[in-house]
Amino acid sequence: SASGSDWCYTENSPSKWKDISGSFCGDKRQSPLNIVTSHVVTDSKLNNFTFVNFSSEHAIKSIVNTGHTDNEVEVSGGGLNGTYSTIQFHFHWGDTEHHPGSEHTIDDHRYPMEMHIVSLKKGLAVEQAIEKSDGIAVLGFFINVCPTTNMSEAWSTLTSYLTNVTGMICPFKIMNISINGLIGDVDLTKFYRYMGSLTTPMCNEAVAWTVFQEPINIHKDLVSWTGLTRVKGV
Numbered sequence: 001s002a003s004g005s006d007w008c009y010t011e012n013s014p015s016k017w018k019d020i021s022g023s024f025c026g027d028k029r030q031s032p033l034n035i036v037t038s039h040v041v042t043d044s045k046l047n048n049f050t051f052v053n054f055s056s057e058h059a060i061k062s063i064v065n066t067g068h069t070d071n072e073v074e075v076s077g078g079g080l081n082g083t084y085s086t087i088q089f090h091f092h093w094g095d096t097e098h099h100p101g102s103e104h105t106i107d108d109h110r111y112p113m114e115m116h117i118v119s120l121k122k123g124l125a126v127e128q129a130i131e132k133s134d135g136i137a138v139l140g141f142f143i144n145v146c147p148t149t150n151m152s153e154a155w156s157t158l159t160s161y162l163t164n165v166t167g168m169i170c171p172f173k174i175m176n177i178s179i180n181g182l183i184g185d186v187d188l189t190k191f192y193r194y195m196g197s198l199t200t201p202m203c204n205e206a207v208a209w210t211v212f213q214e215p216i217n218i219h220k221d222l223v224s225w226t227g228l229t230r231v232k233g234v
C-alpha cells in the first residue's frame, strides 16, 4: 500500500503542496531530508527499541491500509517518548521516469526503495496524533536490490501477494509474513532520529522519525519495476 499514492509527483508536484489550504508543507520541520552523516550527533538517550509482536505471522493482515488500529503490534524505547501502536506499513519506490526511489537519502545517496512502519502514540486516533509534535512514530528502512543476497521467505511471500493483486478484491488478506521477516538482519541499534513531518499533504509536523542505517537487502528477482508501478495505489 502506498499511502501517498493520491499525491501526484508530477502535475501536483511537491513544490506546490505548500499552497494547499491548511497545509504545513512549507514549514520548517519537513520530511524527508538528506541525512548528512558528518553533521549527525550521538544521543545517549537513544536506547534499544522494544518491539511487540514484530515476529508475529498474524500481525500483517492486509495489503491496503484499512485505517484500523488493532493494537497488536507496538514499538517503544529507542528514545521514543512513550509506546506507539502500529497501524500500517507501506513502501516508496522509484521508477525510471517520475519517482526518485527512497524518500530519505544518506549523504545524497538514494536507495531504490524505502519501507515505512507507521505507529500512533498509544491511545490516540489519527486526527489526534497529527496534532501532537510526537504523535506519530515512523520507522524507515532503506531497501537495496541485490543480485547476490539470499531470497528471503517473507519477501518472496509478500511479492507473490503483490503480483497477485491485480483483479483481486481489496482489501485482501495476507498471511504468514512477520515484520521481523521483512526487516531481516538489519542492525536495529543503528539508527538516525529527528523530529519531522508526514511526507504528503498536509505534511503535519507530528512525526518522530527513525531511519535505520543498514538497508534491507532483497534479491533483484523479486523486483519488477513495471509490476510495482502497476500495483502502486491499490
Ligand SMILES: *[C@@H]1O[C@H](CO)[C@@H](O)[C@H](O)[C@H]1NC(C)=O
Binding pocket: 048, 189
Ligand atoms: C541493545 O541491543 C544490543 C544488540 O541486540 C545489545 O548488544 C545490547 O546489550 C543492548 N543494550 C541494552 C542496554 O540492553
Ligand SMILES: *[C@@H]1O[C@H](CO)[C@@H](O)[C@H](O)[C@H]1NC(C)=O
Binding pocket: 052, 053, 056, 058, 071, 072, 073, 074
Ligand atoms: C501480541 O500478540 C498476541 C497474540 O496475537 C496477543 O495476545 C497480544 O495481545 C499482542 N500484544 C499486544 C501488546 O497487543
Ligand SMILES: *[C@@H]1O[C@H](CO)[C@@H](O)[C@H](O)[C@H]1NC(C)=O
Binding pocket: 081, 082, 121, 134
Ligand atoms: C512525552 O509525551 C507526553 C504524553 O504524550 C507529553 O505530555 C510530553 O510533553 C512528551 N514529552 C516530550 C519531551 O515531548
Ligand SMILES: *[C@@H]1O[C@H](CO)[C@@H](O)[C@H](O)[C@H]1NC(C)=O
Binding pocket: 157, 160, 161, 164
Ligand atoms: C499467486 O498466484 C499464483 C498463481 O495463481 C499462486 O500459485 C500463488 O500461490 C499466489 N500467491 C499467493 C501468496 O496467494
Ligand SMILES: *[C@@H]1O[C@H](CO)[C@@H](O)[C@H](O)[C@H]1NC(C)=O
Binding pocket: 175, 176
Ligand atoms: C500459514 O501458516 C499456517 C501454519 O504454518 C499454514 O497452515 C497455512 O497454510 C499458511 N498459509 C499460507 C497462505 O501460506
